[in-house]
Every structure is written in C-alpha cells, then in structure tokens.
Amino acid sequence: MPRISPEEFASKIGAGLLSFPVTHFTDALAFDEHAYRQHIDWLLEHKPAGLFAAGGTGEFFSLTLQEFSSVVAAAVEQTNHRVPVAAGCGYGTAMAKQFAQAAEFAGADGILLLPPYLLNSDPAGLVAHAEAVCASTQLGVIFYNRDNAILNEVWLERLCERCPNLVGFKDGHGDIELMTRIYTRMGDRLTYIGGLPTAETFALPYLEMGVTTYSSAIFNFLPVFAQNFYAAVRRRDHAEVYKQLRDFVLPYLDIRNRHKGYAVSIVKAGMRAVGRPAGPVRPPLTDLDNSELDALTRLIAGRA
Numbered sequence: 001m002p003r004i005s006p007e008e009f010a011s012k013i014g015a016g017l018l019s020f021p022v023t024h025f026t027d028a029l030a031f032d033e034h035a036y037r038q039h040i041d042w043l044l045e046h047k048p049a050g051l052f053a054a055g056g057t058g059e060f061f062s063l064t065l066q067e068f069s070s071v072v073a074a075a076v077e078q079t080n081h082r083v084p085v086a087a088g089c090g091y092g093t094a095m096a097k098q099f100a101q102a103a104e105f106a107g108a109d110g111i112l113l114l115p116p117y118l119l120n121s122d123p124a125g126l127v128a129h130a131e132a133v134c135a136s137t138q139l140g141v142i143f144y145n146r147d148n149a150i151l152n153e154v155w156l157e158r159l160c161e162r163c164p165n166l167v168g169f170k171d172g173h174g175d176i177e178l179m180t181r182i183y184t185r186m187g188d189r190l191t192y193i194g195g196l197p198t199a200e201t202f203a204l205p206y207l208e209m210g211v212t213t214y215s216s217a218i219f220n221f222l223p224v225f226a227q228n229f230y231a232a233v234r235r236r237d238h239a240e241v242y243k244q245l246r247d248f249v250l251p252y253l254d255i256r257n258r259h260k261g262y263a264v265s266i267v268k269a270g271m272r273a274v275g276r277p278a279g280p281v282r283p284p285l286t287d288l289d290n291s292e293l294d295a296l297t298r299l300i301a302g303r304a
Contacts, residue, residue, distance in 0.1 A: 003081065003107070003109060005140075006110070006138075006140030006164070006165040006167045009084050009086075009109050009110045009140035009167065010140055010167035010168055010191040012049060012050060012083070012084050013049055013050040013084055013110070013168065013191060013213065014049075014192075014193075014213055015049050015212075015213075016047070016048065016049030016050075016213060016230075017213060017214070017216055017219065017226060017227055017230040018048060018049055018050050018193065018213055018215045018216065018219075019043050019046075019048035019050070019051050019052070019215075019220070019223075019226075020051075020055045020056070020057040020058060020215045020217055020219070020220075021039055021040060021043060021051060021053065021058060021075070021220060022039075022058055022220055022264075022267055022268055022271065023036065023058040023063070023278075024036040024278045024279055025278070025279035025280060025281075025282065026279055027280065029279075029280065029282050031063075031067050032279060033074050035278065035279075036071065036074055036075075037074055037077075037078045039220075039276070040074070040075055040078040040079060041078060042223075042276070043219065043220070043223060044079065044082055046219070046224065046226075046227060048083060048219065049083065049084075049213065050083050050084045050085070050086060050109075051079060051083055051084070052085075052086045052087070052088070052215065053071055053074075053075035053085055053086070053087050053088070053108070054071045054072055054075075054088045055086075055087075055088040055112055055114075055215070056088065056263075056264065057215075057217045057220070057264055057267055058071065058088065059264060059281065059282055059285070060090060060114065061090070062282040062283075065095075065098060065099065068088075068099060068103075069103075069105070069106050072085070072102070072103050072107075072108050073106040073107065075108075076106055076107035076108060077107075084110060085107070085109050085110075086108060086109060086112050087099075087103035087110075087111060088111075088114055089103065089111045089112060089113050089114060089133065090113065090115065090116065090117065091116065092116055092117055093116070093128075093129045093132050093133065096113070096116070096129070100133050100136050100137040100139070101136055101137060103139065104137050104138065104139050109139065109140070110139050110141065110142065110167075111133070111137060111139050111141045112142045112144055113130060113133055113141055113142065113143050114144050114149075115144065115148050115149035116129055116149065118148075119148065120148045121148070123151055124155075126149055126151060126155070127151070127155055127158060130143055130166070131162050131163055134162075134165055134166050135163070137165070138165065139165065140165055140166075140168065141163070141165055141166050142167070142169065142170050142191075142193065143156070143166060144170045144172060144195060145169060145170065145171050145195075146170075146172030146173050146195065150173055150178075152178060152181065152182075153178070153181040153182045153184075153185040153186065156169065156182060156185075156186065157185060160186065160189055166190075167190060167191060168191045168192070168193060169182065169186070169190045169191070169192050169193070170193040170194075170195040171193070171194060171195055171196070171206075172196050172197075173196075174196050174202070176205070176209075179206070179211075180209055183210040187210075192209075192211040192212065192213075193211065193213055194206045194211045194214030194215070195214065197217075197256070197263040198218070198253055198256065199214035199215055199216060199217075200214070200216065200226075200229055200244075200245070200249050201245065201249055201250075201253065202214075203229075203230070203233045203241070204233050204238070204241050207233055207234070207236070212234075214230075216230070217263070217264075217267045218249075218252075220267050220270065220271055220278075221267065221270035221274045221276065221300070222270070222300065222303055222304060225248070225303050229249075232244070248303065251299055252266070252299060255288075255292055255296055258292065261281075261284070261285040262288065264281060264285055265285055265286060265288055266288060266296065268281055268287070269287065269288040269292070269293050269296050270296060270300060272293065273296055273300045273304075274300060274304040
C-alpha cells in the first residue's frame with residue numbers, strides 16, 4: 001500500500017517548490033549511489049515540497065529498469081518520509097506499467113507519467129495508455145503534457161473520470177489558451193505543475209492560471225536562489241522576479257539554448273561549477289564544453 005494517499009500526495013507537492021535531482025554517474029557512466037544520496041540530503045536541507053527521482057532532469061530515459069529501481073529506492077530511503085518522493089515513468093504502455101510498479105515497490109509516493117516513446121497518437125490512444133498506467137499502481141499519478149503527449153481539456157476530463165488516482169497535471173507545452181481551458185474546466189480536481197524547461201521563466205504568468213508550483217532544475221545547484229525566486233513569484237513581487245530573470249535566468253537560458261539536450265546537461269555543469277559534481281551526462285546527451293562551463297561558472301559566481 002502507498003505510504004500516503006494520492007490526494008495527500010497531490011496536496012503536499014502543490015504546497016511549495018519541487019526539486020528534480022539529477023542522477024549521479026561515475027566517469028564510467030555507472031550510477032553513483034553514494035554521491036546521489038549525499039545530494040538528496042543537501043537538497044532536503046533547503047526544504048523542497050517534494051523530490052522527483054529519475055525524472056527528465058534525472059535522465060530517466062537513460063536508465064535501465066534495474067537502475068531506475070535503485071535510484072528511486074535510494075531517494076526514498078535517504079528522504080526517510082521527510083517529503084514525498086515521485087518517480088519518472090514512461091516508454092510504451094507495457095514498459096510504463098513495469099516502471100510504475102517498480103516505483104511503487106521501491107516506496108515512491110507518486111508517478112510522473114512522461115510521454116510515450118517516439119510515437120504520435122490520437123488522444124483516444126493516449127488516454128488509453130495513461131489509463132492503463134494509472135490502473136497498474138495505487139500511487140498518485142501526474143500526467144506530463146508535452147511533446148507527443150498533448151491532451152486538451154475534454155480528453156483530460158475523461159481521463160480524470162476514469163482514473164481517481166490521476167491527481168496532477170504538469171504542463172510542458174506552453175499553450176496559454178490550452179492551460180487556461182484546462183484550469184477553467186478542471187479547477188481543483190488536479191494539482192498543476194509548471195514543467196517547461198527552466199520553469200522559472202514562466203512561473204509568474206502560470207501562477208495566475210492556477211499553477212502553484214513548478215519543477216526547478218536550478219534547485220540542484222542553487223537551492224537558495226531557487227527558493228528565493230519561488231517566494232518572489234508566490235508573493236507576486238514582479239520587480240524582484242524580473243530582476244532575477246534579467247540578471248541570471250535569461251543569461252542562463254542563453255547558454256542552455258546553444259545545443260539540443262542542454263536543458264539537462266547545463267544542470268550537471270552547474271553542479272560542477274559550485275563544487276558538487278554529479279558526473280557526466282549519458283549519451284545521447286553531451287556535456288557543456290569548457291568555454292560554456294566557464295561562462296556558466298562566471299554567471300553563478302557569488303550566488304552559490
């Protein structure tokens with residue numbers, strides 16, 4: 001049985017900023033569990049509302065099922081019930097069910113359902129996929145609306161009617177009208193999470209659409225900055241938010257946007273820049289080159 005109910009899981013993760021830890025690898029690209037556990041402890045010192053193990057920032061897409069189980073179990077054990085732990089989940093329906101069940105067995109409190117591998121499908125098929133994953137677990141499930149997995153408000157409502165444990169909606173699509181339609185139709189039925197890359201950029205306008213939290217990859221290496229930024233968003237301090245966007249977030253995006261896949265790679269580079277290296281990214285991702293790492297280190301200087 002889950003440690004907390006899906007409804008309690010949704011309530012807890014909607015109450016504050018969410019941290020999506022990277023997955024630590026050795027130079028030989030093996031999971032570095034000891035370093036990962038140390039990182040979890042450090043993140044918890046800065047009081048995230050929840051941890052999402054083996055999510056997109058955690059390179060879920062590069063992990064075997066066995067590695068995934070080890071990452072989630074390590075996060076659950078190290079967190080020791082201080083905050084909810086959710087786990088990534090994806091690929092085709094059969095594999096996604098295996099990952100969901102492995103996360104539940106490892107002690108996770110919830111699932112982040114990532115888009116299925118490769119295919120574009122009609123909404124009816126996507127709903128059937130998500131429904132099958134929800135039925136495979138007792139955990140609370142968050143649907144990640146992005147890329148090849150986009151549901152409108154009508155299809156999302158149908159999915160919610162079929163799946164009581166679907167308790168969250170994470171938006172990585174960025175369609176303001178669609179997000180408005182979804183929140184207007186679904187209201188408090190779901191907890192809403194901002195999930196666009198470097199979510200700080202969109203946090204203020206999304207707050208007005210019922211999105212009370214977001215996944216902060218920056219939390220990995222600048223947790224104090226991340227929490228202060230989130231606090232400014234929640235109090236609607238426009239001057240402070242736009243100052244930090246101008247001084248840090250937008251220059252950070254300029255480096256991130258130089259190559260595909262850098263939304264993950266730049267986070268590990270940031271950890272190296274603050275003296276907390278997490279190892280390389282796994283292929284097909286590539287690490288920042290030395291000039292890019294130097295630019296990021298200069299940008300971060302004085303903020304760690």
